[in-house]
Amino acid sequence: MSRQNTRNGVRQRRHLGKKAYIVIAVTVGLLCVLQAVLNISLRLSLTCSGETEKILKSLTNEEELKNVTNEEELKNVTNERDELMQKMTQHACSGGTEKSFRNVSIEEELKNVTNERDELKQKLEQYGMQLTSLRREKDELQTKVNLSDHHQKQHWIYFSGSFYYISTNKKSWQNSRNDCLGRGADLIIIDSREENEFAGAFQKRLWIGLSDRQNEGNWSWPDGSPLRKSFWQPWEPNGYSDRDEDCVEINNFDPENSWNDISCTEQNFWICEKKTGV
Template sequence: MPKNESEITIEIGNLPGISARSDALKSYTGEDGEVATPVPGGKLHRCIAVSFCLLCILQAALNISLRLALSFQQNSLTEEREELKRQLNDYAFQQNSLTEEREELKRQLNDYASQQNSLTRERDELKRKLNDFANYAQQGWVYFSDSFYYISSIKKTWQGSRDDCLHRGADLIIINSKEEQVFTRQFEKIMWIGLTDRETEARWEWVDRTLLTTSFWYPGEPNNYIGRNEDCVETWYYNDDNSWNDVVCENQNFWICEKKMAL
């Protein structure tokens, strides 16, 4: 065969009825004599363009969907976090409330225990006082104005009288008021009281070392009568409001002890 027979090109552009189709179709025969498949060039480009647009749209839709999903998930996580924080705050508030309630209950319990201890001590003190009252009353002591008084039935010196009072857990009487002075006069006895100036002349002190402030001296007393060293005091003129008299401490007299015991 002639060489040009292997490369035959068919012109179909001018054939009647298919002029529009001929612009898009071409064919050729290869070197081995095979005829190549016609290639629709314009349509392929359009398909590729459409496919690319669809892919872009699909990618955009996917991006939007992913963003919406992520946003929704983020909002959901944020709400869950806020809810957990709220619950945590509620638990913390409840914990603080329970702690405060516990501390208040502990404080009340301590108060009740303190009151109980105070009442117990008060009860024990009252029982002790009751026993003391009964004991002193049985021994002949007389109660007056927050004190018990013991009036002796024998006579001793001033110091001997005081020693007896101290042995009884008391001391010679200290007269601080008009009412107490009137109380001593009712026994109508000459009795030692707890007043002396033995340490310093004319410095009258009670047995508790307090200085004399309120006195009930008989007129003219104290006087160290006829030069005697009269350093101790007795209730001599008990018929008078002012009954005190200073005498020699070695004289023998009844005496009156005082034991402070307030109710």
């Protein structure tokens, strides 16, 4: 019984050992298979990783290349833009400068033309003034000629801006003056040596306009002006009170010493003077 049990026990242990061996063998086999699978997986993984890395690297290179290309294109476009902008600026500057030069040239020409116009206008005004002056002189001369013709027909003589009439008969001082007034003139007023010489050139004893009839000793002319320049003979005027010598005659033909005071009732030739006003 005990042997039998022992045998059974031994048999059971053998059977269990065999099962254990099988289990171990299977386990080892599974482990080997698993190891092989892992190795394959790892190899595949490594292979895939390498390929992926290559692909990624390739993609990166392509991207970098693309970026480089884009950067170069951008740089080229930027350069072209800058060149175009520079050309436009140069063109604008050139156009502006040309326009500026043109404007300056036009302004200078306009200034020159304006100056020439002003000079011509000034000359024209001067010529106009000269023409006006010449016309006035011409009119004055024409008036003098007309007056001269008119008065010469009536025996008047022109001298230094006045016409003179020398009588052909004799009268008193007052009557002589009345004759002059009737001719639109008056007895001569002598205010220069030249005029006194002119009056003496007729070689006649002539009444002149000087007298002191209004105020004894205060000699004056017919227009009321006082005596300022005189041509008395030596010791004249002497004015004898009993003869009432209040009027003046020319009786000496020396231009510096020709006047003499005598009575206004004496009979003398006379000389009238008419101012022409021209």
